[in-house]
Amino acid sequence: MTATPLELFGVETLLDDETKDIAQTVRRFGQDHLRPQVAEWFEAGQIPARELAKQLGDLGVLGMHLSGYGCTGATATAYGMACLELEAVDSGLRSLVSVQGSLAMFAIWRFGSEEQKQEWLPRMAAGEAIGCFGLTEPDFGSDPAGMRTRARRVGQDWVLDGTKMWITNGSVADVAVVWAQTDEGVRGFVVPTTTPGFSAPLIKGKLSLRASVTSELVLEGVRLPAEAMLPEAQGLSGPLACLNEARFGIVFGAVGAARDCLQTAIDYAGSRAIFGRPLAGFQLTQAKLADMTLELGKAALLALQLGRLKDTHQLRPAQVSLGKLNNVREAISIARECRTILGAAGITGEYPIMRHANNLESVLTYEGTSEVHQLVIGREVTGLAAFR
Structure with a gap:
């Protein structure tokens, strides 16, 4: 009789039945729908992102640790176990879920207005809309305080200019949460990707995370209404x-x-x-x-x-x-x-x-x-x- 490595540690004894069920469901989904194709996606350097987002939404893992607005309100540990099972297939697939739920959705859920939440979160939880998170810049990764992306007021509107780099989901996103310097400090903005002046060129030639969409975000005079700003976030916190x-x-x-x-x-x-x-x-x-x-x-x-x-x-x-x-x-x-x-x-x-x-x-x-x-x-x- 042999034991798997984690069985030796009795890891499953530390999980409640609901968390076990979630982990097993995500593992079966990975085995049936992801693992048979992931090597091909990695070699090709592309994934069917929209199809996957819809499947993952149906599975209930997009923003699963958030409550309301179509999210399942699972425990943090259950979300973690879902991430474990997804990354057992490929880190790029877990990244799609993490960026959707823990960056783009969480930013709107935690710092957004009620209107922003109602507009985006139910569709994102269902995988019908994909989000990305624009913080890192070409010259500012570990030091985000130095970001050069700027948002300035023009009348009642905001106009954004700048560049973001290494943005997961960027080229397939319907909405981008973009952080920019303002006269009031760093603020976040909910940017529909169809807004004039917004583009997201795909980054090619990666030797890592090839089963993941990675992009640059370019903002050239992107004009947004005042209500596009995340009202509850000010500064880098x-x-x-x-x-x-x-x-x-x-x-x-x-x-x-x-x-x-x-x-x-x-x-x-x-x-x-x-x-x-x-x-x-x-x-x-x-x-x-x-x-x-x-x-x-x-x-x-x-x-x-x-x-x-x-x-x-x-x-x-x-x-x-x-x-x-x-x-x-x-x-x-x-x-x-x-x-x-x-x-x-x-x-x-x-x-x-x-x-x-x-x-x-x-x-x-x-x-x-x-x-x-x-x-x-x-x-x-x-x-x-x-x-x-």
């Missing part, structure tokens, strides 16, 4: 709160990618004969598998602890940094080690390991680089900020 929501999903998602790599390596090692017996029967192979099982299990337990804290409204941003830094770093390490077990087969598209490893290189640096999260943790334990 607004966009940073949204990023914290998205990072939480990554904490769980990285565990899914690592689990998929490790299970692939275990299955391969059990069936691959070398020197007359299974590769899994050699001590060095088992040492690798044991060490990776430990790190995967610890990452899963950390994610679940952060989920519990979030569900009881005790989670602090620095704790999300702990989870993101550890779990993505360990997931990359697991992916690389698993590749060695598969040997040359590990670099082919027949197996998911190299695809996961490539994707995780992006996950490591988006929603805050590892270096930024190290400094966040350092500030917490020393009381001294060392960002500048």
